[in-house]
Each structure stands twice: as structure tokens, then as C-alpha cells.
Amino acid sequence: MAATPLLELSGIDKSFGPVQVLHDVGLSVYPGEVTALVGDNGAGKSTLVKCVSGIYTIDSGTVTFDGNPVAVHSPRDASALGIEVVYQDLALCDNLDIVQNMFLGREKKRGIVLDEPTMEQMAGDTLASLSVRTVKSLRQLVASLSGGQRQTVAIAKAVLWNSRVVILDEPTAALGVAQTAQVLELVRRLADNGLGVVLISHNMNDVFAVSDRIAALYLGRMAAQVKTTDVTHSQVVELITAGRSGNIGLPPEKPSDFGGEIVDITPGGEQ
Amino acid sequence: MTTTTTTTAGGVKVVKPTVGSHLNDYWGRVRGGDLGTLPAVLGLVVLALIFGIARDTFFSSLNFANLFSQGAQYIFIAMGLVFVLLLGEIDLSAGFASGVCGAIMAILLTNHGWDWYTAIPAAMATGIVIGFVLGFLVAKFGIPSFVVTLAAFLAFQGILLKLLSGGKNISITDSFTLKLANSNLSVSLSWIFAIAAVVIYAGVQLNRVRTRLARGLVTDPIGIVAMRIGVLALIVLVTTALLTQERSINPVLNSVKGVPIVAPIIVVFLVIWTFVLGSTTYGRHVYAVGGNTEAARRAGIPVDRIRISVFVIGSFMASIGGILAVSRANSVDPNTGGSNILLYSVGAAVIGGTSLFGGKGKAINAVIGGAVITVIDNGMGLMGYTAGTKYIVTGLILLVAASVDALARRRAASTGNR
Numbered sequence: 001m002a003a004t005p006l007l008e009l010s011g012i013d014k015s016f017g018p019v020q021v022l023h024d025v026g027l028s029v030y031p032g033e034v035t036a037l038v039g040d041n042g043a044g045k046s047t048l049v050k051c052v053s054g055i056y057t058i059d060s061g062t063v064t065f066d067g068n069p070v071a072v073h074s075p076r077d078a079s080a081l082g083i084e085v086v087y088q089d090l091a092l093c094d095n096l097d098i099v100q101n102m103f104l105g106r107e108k109k110r111g112i113v114l115d116e117p118t119m120e121q122m123a124g125d126t127l128a129s130l131s132v133r134t135v136k137s138l139r140q141l142v143a144s145l146s147g148g149q150r151q152t153v154a155i156a157k158a159v160l161w162n163s164r165v166v167i168l169d170e171p172t173a174a175l176g177v178a179q180t181a182q183v184l185e186l187v188r189r190l191a192d193n194g195l196g197v198v199l200i201s202h203n204m205n206d207v208f209a210v211s212d213r214i215a216a217l218y219l220g221r222m223a224a225q226v227k228t229t230d231v232t233h234s235q236v237v238e239l240i241t242a243g244r245s246g247n248i249g250l251p252p253e254k255p256s257d258f259g260g261e262i263v264d265i266t267p268g269g270e271q
Numbered sequence: 272m273t274t275t276t277t278t279t280a281g282g283v284k285v286v287k288p289t290v291g292s293h294l295n296d297y298w299g300r301v302r303g304g305d306l307g308t309l310p311a312v313l314g315l316v317v318l319a320l321i322f323g324i325a326r327d328t329f330f331s332s333l334n335f336a337n338l339f340s341q342g343a344q345y346i347f348i349a350m351g352l353v354f355v356l357l358l359g360e361i362d363l364s365a366g367f368a369s370g371v372c373g374a375i376m377a378i379l380l381t382n383h384g385w386d387w388y389t390a391i392p393a394a395m396a397t398g399i400v401i402g403f404v405l406g407f408l409v410a411k412f413g414i415p416s417f418v419v420t421l422a423a424f425l426a427f428q429g430i431l432l433k434l435l436s437g438g439k440n441i442s443i444t445d446s447f448t449l450k451l452a453n454s455n456l457s458v459s460l461s462w463i464f465a466i467a468a469v470v471i472y473a474g475v476q477l478n479r480v481r482t483r484l485a486r487g488l489v490t491d492p493i494g495i496v497a498m499r500i501g502v503l504a505l506i507v508l509v510t511t512a513l514l515t516q517e518r519s520i521n522p523v524l525n526s527v528k529g530v531p532i533v534a535p536i537i538v539v540f541l542v543i544w545t546f547v548l549g550s551t552t553y554g555r556h557v558y559a560v561g562g563n564t565e566a567a568r569r570a571g572i573p574v575d576r577i578r579i580s581v582f583v584i585g586s587f588m589a590s591i592g593g594i595l596a597v598s599r600a601n602s603v604d605p606n607t608g609g610s611n612i613l614l615y616s617v618g619a620a621v622i623g624g625t626s627l628f629g630g631k632g633k634a635i636n637a638v639i640g641g642a643v644i645t646v647i648d649n650g651m652g653l654m655g656y657t658a659g660t661k662y663i664v665t666g667l668i669l670l671v672a673a674s675v676d677a678l679a680r681r682r683a684a685s686t687g688n689r
């Protein structure tokens with residue numbers, strides 16, 4: 001597979017007041033691959049994403065994009081690099097239509113007037129490139145779409161901008177079986193189109209279905225980053241719940257530092 | 272319903288819009304809770320019929336012309352409130368803000384001898400400053416707009432009293448300012464204006480269809496476009512025909528005919544704000560912030576600035592309402608912009624179809640809702656009801672409109688049309 005990572009994080013620390021949520025986290029994202037980011041509730045997955053996308057500023061650590069160190073201070077910086085995030089809570093406006101949502105904050109204009117035909121054209125082209133072949137209308141309000149369709153619009157919004165890395169935070173969490181399959185197919189297609197994809201998921205089936213690599217966060221630490229083909233289902237579950245599995249994962253003395261806290265974490269009932 | 276499909280941008284298959292599918296869609300939206308201006312339009316027709324049957328003076332051209340200057344203040348304040356309501360905020364001070372701005376204009380004209388072309392902009396600038404202060408307090412300090420503008424409601428009432436030295440009435444004599452709410456376009460100008468409005472509207476509609484067709488995009492069915500143009504032409508031309516009738520009681524002495532000047536002023540602002548909301552980035556961002564503030568923020572939209580700006584537009588439009596109110600009354604007094612003005616204006620916006628929950632509303636809502644309010648007030652007056660009865664009825668109608676809004680929202684949530 002691709003040799004050099006497109007996006008590389010190392011030594012990321014992030015605290016909220018006295019609470020350190022991320023400890024020395026590293027992550028590599030390769031073009032053309034789906035990297036699954038897994039971890040229990042509260043492990044810090046969403047926080048890590050928000051650090052990458054410029055919503056939070058990191059306390060220390062480095063972000064390297066395309067081999068160059070970069071500083072991401074705002075969502076605009078991230079977009080400028082070609083990093084797009086599909087947030088867990090979608091960030092769509094129900095009162096706007098599909099095209100309006102896809103271009104929100106980056107509208108095309110002619111003079112001071114919105115250039116609706118161009119935006120509609122680009123939106124249609126992008127949806128088609130994601131093999132979305134039928135919708136009722138591109139001018140349908142997002143409010144009237146199903147969960148899977150909304151997710152599709154959110155993903156299309158992310159790839160509209162020639163983005164190079166797309167990060168999806170639990171895109172299938174709220175979906176039924178059929179819609180989950182569609183969205184996963186879409187995720188795979190993004191990687192096949194050459195993008196670096198990060199898929200955050202709780203669902204081991206999803207992870208094994210589409211990912212090339214798995215990165216497991218455990219209590220704010222990166223327990224392991226492994227190739228999907230090198231690990232089993234139960235090893236990943238162990239990495240998520242205990243931070244280590246056999247000889248991969250955090251060194252043994254680390255988890256024991258946390259003592260009884262491990263017991264407090266709700267074990268994954270998610271498969 | 273059987274549907275045919277067609278292809279649009281990128282070869283995506285979509286439902287081919289026909290007159291049938293278009294009407295069906297509209298009906299679907301209405302049943303799904305997105306009522307828009309429908310209740311207000313129906314209400315307007317029903318009310319006009321009731322009052323017209325009960326009192327034949329209601330449809331006289333004199334009374335019809337009166338409706339415009341009577342409703343202008345509500346309509347202007349309501350147009351500004353639409354922006355505020357689009358963000359789910361409220362401005363309870365808009366009524367007295369209009370009074371304060373009107374008073375500033377009157378004082379500058381009468382006590383300081385300013386000309387209309389400096390006094391009117393000064394009143395408008397006052398509105399802008401007021402809106403900026405309100406918006407700043409709401410956006411930057413996070414004080415609920417209900418509280419900020421309730422405080423301002425009281426304070427502006429006080430400022431108005433102080434400006435009028437404890438309650439004196441200040442008259443204006445400037446002829447330009449007096450004409451704004453009291454004069455009419457000449458008959459020929461009235462027709463030129465009416466025909467120009469129809470031609471421009473038709474041109475804009477047809478041009479949109481043409482450019483979209485040229486790009487291979489789906490367009491509204493031509494039947495629907497023709498219907499829109501036809502309905503607008505009918506309304507404008509019938510209205511103009513009525514208003515160009517002689518309506519003076521003694522035409523030999525003093526002929527009165529033509530479209531009231533406030534009508535084109537309302538139309539100009541309606542066009543401006545419709546354009547701003549529908550066709551500019553700013554308008555798009557107002558809807559976005561009102562629909563999902565967090566999504567707007569993540570999209571890089573300056574949420575605070577948008578929030579301040581809607582209050583600026585709100586108070587600016589209130590200042591114009593105040594200018595017209597002073598013009599109509601020939602004077603300003605401590606109750607200009609007071610009593611029922613604010614509630615009628617909020618009522619106009621909401622009855623016209625603007626949601627109190629944010630994200631849904633158009634400039635036209637203020638005009639249609641303002642027409643409903645004015646017709647109720649005027650018609651009940653003709654039928655000899657007292658102010659007490661009028662307030663109760665208007666209050667009930669506002670309550671009905673707000674309930675429709677709230678129920679529509681619940682219905683939308685339950686049908687998935689959140």
C-alpha cells in the first residue's frame with residue numbers, strides 16, 4: 001500500500017481545564033485507504049477529530065500534511081488543506097435544500113448574486129461521482145430526507161471541494177441495516193477514489209467490512225495502529241476495552257496504573 | 272401518483288416536475304406542516320368577503336386606498352422583524368424604536384429646521400444604531416433577546432417622552448415628508464409603475480427558466496410559472512384600476528386618485544429584502560444560522576455578526592415605519608409606535624407565515640400578514656366595533672397563527688420533515 005501518509009499526527013496532547021483528554025496521540029492516514037478509528041465511549045475520538053479540523057487547538061504535538069508540518073487553527077484552515085469532516089451530528093440545516101447545504105459557507109456567486117445553476121450543477125456532478133443516481137429533487141429540503149440520505153448529503157458536502165482527507169465521525173450510528181450498507185459502500189468508494197479516509201466507528205462489523213487499518217484509542221492514548229488483515233475481531237475488542245491484546249497495545253504497566261478505573265468503563269456491547 | 276423522471280446535473284435522475292407534481296408537492300409540504308403564506312392568503316380572502324358583504328364601503332376605493340397608509344407602519348416593522356424571527360429571536364422594542372426615530376425626524380424638521388433629506392436619513396441612522404446596540408447585547412453578552420428588547424421597550428418609551436419634553440406633541444409641516452403617507456402617484460405614473468412591476472416580475476421568472484434550461488437543469492413547469500405571473504398581473508392591475516378611480520368626496524374641489532405613494536415604497540423594500548434573503552450569501556447565512564446555528568458556525572459563518580445584523584435591519588425597518596407613521600399623523604406624540612403597534616407587527620410577521628422558532632420566513636410574509644391585520648382593524652372599525660373588541664379579536668388571531676406555527680412544527684417533526 002501507499003508508503004507515505006497523507007496526514008500524520010504525532011504527540012498530540014489536549015486538555016480541557018484540568019482534564020487531559022488526549023495523551024501523546026499519533027495517527028497516520030494513507031491515501032486510498034480507510035483508517036478506522038475505534039475506541040470506547042469517551043476515549044477521545046471526537047476530540048481528536050476536532051483537533052485535526054481546527055475546532056480545538058492542540059496543546060502540543062505536530063500535524064503533518066503531505067509531508068509538511070501544518071498549523072490548523074480553524075475549520076477554514078482545515079478546508080484549505082483539503083481536510084473535511086462529517087460530524088457525528090451531521091451539521092446540516094433542515095430548512096435548507098440539498099444544494100444549499102452542500103455549499104453552505106462556500107457559496108458560488110456571480111457578482112453579489114448567488115450562482116444557483118453552477119452550484120446545482122456541481123452538486124449533481126458530485127452526487128453522481130458518488131454513484132448517487134436518484135433523488136426526488138436536488139432542491140429537496142434536507143428535513144424531508146431519510147437518515148441515510150442525510151448522511152449521503154453530508155458526505156457529498158465533504159468531497160465537493162477536492163478534499164484529500166475525509167473524516168467521518170460515526171456515520172452509521174443512527175442508521176438501519178440497508179442504509180448502513182449504502183453508507184459503508186460510499187466510504188469505500190471515497191478511498192478507492194484516492195482519498196485518505198478516517199472512519200470512526202463503534203461497530204466491529206463496519207470496521208472489518210471497509211477498513212484497511214485500525215487505530216484504537218484507549219482512555220485518550222493510542223493503544224495500537226494495525227493493519228485490519230493482521231488482527232482478529234476479538235483482538236480489536238480487547239484493544240478497545242483494555243488498551244492491549246497479547247503483545248500489541250499499550251505496555252502492561254500503563255493500564256494497571258489506572259487501577260479500578262478500567263472496570264468503570266462500560267465494556268463494548270456494541271457488536 | 273405515477274411520476275416520470277428526468278435527468279439533471281451530473282446525470283442524476285430526479286422526478287420530472289409537471290404542473291400536477293408541483294401542486295402535489297406543494298400539498299405534501301402543506302400537509303407535512305409547511306404552511307407558508309397559505310393560511311394568511313385564505314384568511315385575507317375570507318375576511319375581505321365578510322367585511323365587503325357586511326359594509327359596502329369596505330371595497331370603496333377610498334377605504335381601499337386607506338388600507339395602505341394604515342398598514343404601512345406594521346408592514347415595515349414586520350419586514351424587519353422577519354429577519355429577527357428568522358434567527359429565532361424577538362424584538363419587543365421595535366414599536367417604540369419606530370416612535371423614537373420618528374420623533375428624531377420631527378424634532379430635526381420642526382425644531383431645528385433641517386431639510387427632509389437630512390432629517391430622514393438621521394432617523395434611519397438612529398434606527399441602525401439602536402439595532403446595533405440591541406444586537407451587540409444579544410450576540411456578544413448572550414443576554415436573551417426577549418430581555419434585552421423588553422428593557423429597551425421601556426427605555427425607548429422613556430426616551431420618547433424625554434425627546435417630546437414630557438409629552439408634548441410635535442407637528443411637522445415639511446411637504447415632502449407629509450406626502451410620503453398622504454399623497455398618491457398620478458394616474459399615469461400609477462399605471463407605469465404597475466405595468467413595469469408586472470413586466471419585470473415576468474422577465475425575472477422567465478429568465479430563470481431560460482438560464483436553467485440552458486444549463487440542462489430541472490425547472491419549474493412552465494404552467495406554474497405562467498400561473499404565478501398571471502396571478503401577480505391580475506392582483507397588480509385590479510388594484511391599480513381600483514386605486515386610480517376618483518375617490519374624493521368633492522372631486523371638483525380636490526381630486527383624489529392614484530396609487531398611494533406608500534405602495535411603491537412597500538414594494539421597493541419587499542423586492543430588496545426578498546432579493547437579499549433569497550439571492551445573496553448573506554440571506555443564505557441568515558437562514559442557516561436560524562436553522563442550525565452550530566452547522567452555520569462549523570461552515571465558517573460569522574454567527575455573531577449575522578445575529579447583530581438582523582437586529583440592525585429590524586430597527587432600521589422600524590425607523591422607516593416610524594417615519595411613515597409621523598407622516599401619516601402629521602405629528603409625533605408619546606404614543607407614536609406605542610399601544611398595539613408592536614403586537615400588530617409581530618402578528619403580521621407570524622400570521623404571514625414566519626415561524627417564531629427561527630429558520631422559516633420571507634419578506635412577503637410581513638406584507639401579507641400586515642394586510643390581514645390591517646383588514647381586521649379597518650373592517651371591524653367600519654362595522655362599529657370598539658378598540659376593545661378589535662384587540663381581543665386580533666389577539667385571538669395572533670394566537671391562532673402562533674398555534675398553527677407550533678402545531679405545524681410538531682407535525683413536521685412527526686412526519687420526519689423536521
Ligand SMILES: Nc1ncnc2c1ncn2[C@@H]1O[C@H](COP(=O)(O)OP(=O)(O)O)[C@@H](O)[C@H]1O
Nearest residue numbers: 016019021039040041042043044045046047048
Ligand atoms: N469540551 C469539552 N470539555 C471538557 N471535556 C470534554 C469536552 N469534550 C470532550 N470532553 C471529554 O473528553 C473525553 C473524550 O470525549 P470524546 O472525544 O467525545 O470521546 P469519543 O468521541 O471517543 O466518545 C470525554 O471524557 C469527554 O467527557
Ligand SMILES: [Mg+2]
Nearest residue numbers: 045046047088
Ligand atoms: Mg464521539
